[in-house]
Amino acid sequence: MFDLDLTYLLSIASAILGLVLFLRIFPKDNSGRKLPPVPVRTWPLFGNILSVPENPRQQFKQWHTQHGNLFSLYLGSTLIVVVNGYKAIKEILVTKGASFLDRPGMYPNQVIGMEHTGVGFSCGQYWQETRSATHSILKDLGVGKNILHEKIQDDIEFLLDRLVQLNGQATDISHHVHVSISGIICSIITGERFSYDDERFKYNIHYTNQLASCAKEVAALNFLPILKYLPGDVLKTKRIREAVEGMKRFAEFCCNVVNAGTERESFISCFKRKQKEKLANGRAAILDEENLKKTVMDLIAAGTESTSATIAWCILYLLHHPDVQGKIHEELDREIGFTRKPSMGDKLKLPYLEAVIKETQRLASVAPFSMMRVTREDVFVGNFFIPKGTSVIPNLDSVLHSEEIWGPDVDQFRPTRFLNPDGSVRHPEEFIPFSIGRRNCLGMGLAQMELFLFLASLFQKFEFVLPEGVDLPTLKENLGLLAVPTHYKVCCVDRFAEKI
Numbered sequence: 141m142f143d144l145d146l147t148y149l150l151s152i153a154s155a156i157l158g159l160v161l162f163l164r165i166f167p168k169d170n171s172g173r174k175l176p177p178v179p180v181r182t183w184p185l186f187g188n189i190l191s192v193p194e195n196p197r198q199q200f201k202q203w204h205t206q207h208g209n210l211f212s213l214y215l216g217s218t219l220i221v222v223v224n225g226y227k228a229i230k231e232i233l234v235t236k237g238a239s240f241l242d243r244p245g246m247y248p249n250q251v252i253g254m255e256h257t258g259v260g261f262s263c264g265q266y267w268q269e270t271r272s273a274t275h276s277i278l279k280d281l282g283v284g285k286n287i288l289h290e291k292i293q294d295d296i297e298f299l300l301d302r303l304v305q306l307n308g309q310a311t312d313i314s315h316h317v318h319v320s321i322s323g324i325i326c327s328i329i330t331g332e333r334f335s336y337d338d339e340r341f342k343y344n345i346h347y348t349n350q351l352a353s354c355a356k357e358v359a360a361l362n363f364l365p366i367l368k369y370l371p372g373d374v375l376k377t378k379r380i381r382e383a384v385e386g387m388k389r390f391a392e393f394c395c396n397v398v399n400a401g402t403e404r405e406s407f408i409s410c411f412k413r414k415q416k417e418k419l420a421n422g423r424a425a426i427l428d429e430e431n432l433k434k435t436v437m438d439l440i441a442a443g444t445e446s447t448s449a450t451i452a453w454c455i456l457y458l459l460h461h462p463d464v465q466g467k468i469h470e471e472l473d474r475e476i477g478f479t480r481k482p483s484m485g486d487k488l489k490l491p492y493l494e495a496v497i498k499e500t501q502r503l504a505s506v507a508p509f510s511m512m513r514v515t516r517e518d519v520f521v522g523n524f525f526i527p528k529g530t531s532v533i534p535n536l537d538s539v540l541h542s543e544e545i546w547g548p549d550v551d552q553f554r555p556t557r558f559l560n561p562d563g564s565v566r567h568p569e570e571f572i573p574f575s576i577g578r579r580n581c582l583g584m585g586l587a588q589m590e591l592f593l594f595l596a597s598l599f600q601k602f603e604f605v606l607p608e609g610v611d612l613p614t615l616k617e618n619l620g621l622l623a624v625p626t627h628y629k630v631c632c633v634d635r636f637a638e639k640i
């Protein structure tokens with residue numbers, strides 16, 4: 141009996157040991173170096189993909205608490221390391237940033253044969269040169285300076301007029317803002333202002349939305365490319381191809397508009413000038429036509445929904461917090477009044493509005509998992525080894541929603557957390573919605589201008605209220621490429637009409 145029990149216990153123990161090994165808790169590479177732990181069972185072929193929910197925010201939070209700042213997941217056979225918490229994210233993106241500068245391949249870029257071009261997904265020297273050229277052109281065009289704000293104000297005027305014409309009727313504000321923000325980036329790129337009814341412009345918005353709606357399928361195809369051969373197009377490969385080809389056609393059209401001889405300064409004309417300068421100095425291989433086309437696509441894709449979703453979140457939060465909307469109105473009425481347009485020069489006078497914008501970005505966390513990186517070489521982070529070629533997710537959400545950093549009311553909308561006792565704005569270094577390091581958001585300056593000018597102008601002009609008899613819209617997000625609010629309708633009540 142005793143022998144039987146012992147055998148029984150031993151076999152249970154070895155089964156558990158086998159299971160632990162199978163679960164690959166603290167897996168090691170071939171030389172025995174310790175990789176970050178895998179929190180769940182790893183299945184052949186699928187890896188851990190079946191344990192990652194559609195919206196992994198909560199699951200990642202739990203694994204971060206249980207397993208520490210770094211954990212591994214196998215999506216298919218691809219090793220992915222998720223990095224959590226400010227200290228670890230700063231280590232990979234800043235201190236050891238040089239090892240984490242590249243990006244893994246993405247299925248939609250492969251589909252159009254543009255995997256290694258442009259600014260958002262390229263690697264190495266190619267990325268470095270394209271990023272530096274793109275950054276200096278955007279700076280010359282006025283991003284981060286006051287000269288661009290007049291262009292943005294023109295688009296805002298147009299938006300305000302459209303909203304006034306609705307006469308307080310309930311509307312999907314996200315859509316109006318999205319079109320307006322898209323118009324701004326297109327006009328920076330081409331120097332031309334597109335009519336919102338222009339068919340090509342409308343199609344580009346349509347295709348960008350179409351690609352965003354396939355985010356989950358894109359993620360699956362990135363890691364299990366074999367799935368594209370599944371019968372019946374389960375993973376929407378046709379929709380993805382159609383969307384990305386449509387976006388490419390629009391970028392080609394933009395480049396042709398500028399070729400056709402527009403006089404205005406634009407991103408494209410400046411890029412072409414740089415290209416000529418490089419050619420004159422005997423080097424142009426990197427800043428060529430393909431690169432320009434893909435960089436235009438990257439700027440339009442990255443520069444539209446991120447900003448418009450943030451504005452839509454802000455208005456939604458204020459429907460839930462009318463007292464905060466009241467305080468913004470008070471500040472705007474006191475500092476700017478009703479007769480002149482808000483400008484960037486007003487930013488310092490409107491600390492409460494700035495705190496509201498920061499709190500919106502923190503709580504909405506529209507790019508919760510940033511954009512993936514891939515390691516250029518073998519590297520150690522803390523005690524863990526990350527091999528060359530590993531995909532890495534900087535989990536910005538783990539910083540923006542950290543109770544340790546923001547306090548026990550981390551999940552509440554409380555703009556005053558960004559104000560000092562004297563009313564000035566606080567700038568905590570852990571506020572990182574645009575990521576950090578050498579490959580952080582290239583459009584941060586433009587996005588900050590747009591967020592300030594749009595929200596200051598919208599709140600100066602309107603009070604946002606719920607349509608009569610309608611319940612407060614949900615704060616539940618739709619997580620695709622970005623976290624966007626669920627569609628809601630709002631009435632834009634003209635505050636000027638009341639005063640005059």
Ligand code: HEM
Pocket residue numbers: 259260261271438439442443444446447450506507510511512573574575576579580581582583584586587
């Ligand atoms: C509220 C608005 C925005 C947010 C929250 C945001 C956030 C981000 C984040 C988290 C990244 C990844 C950075 C990294 O890998 O470390 C990124 C990359 C990027 N963003 Fe933004 N972004 C916004 C607006 C914009 C705008 C308006 C533009 C257009 C000019 C833009 C252009 C880009 C580009 C081109 C990249 C890729 C940079 C590279 O790979 O070198 N973004 N953004």
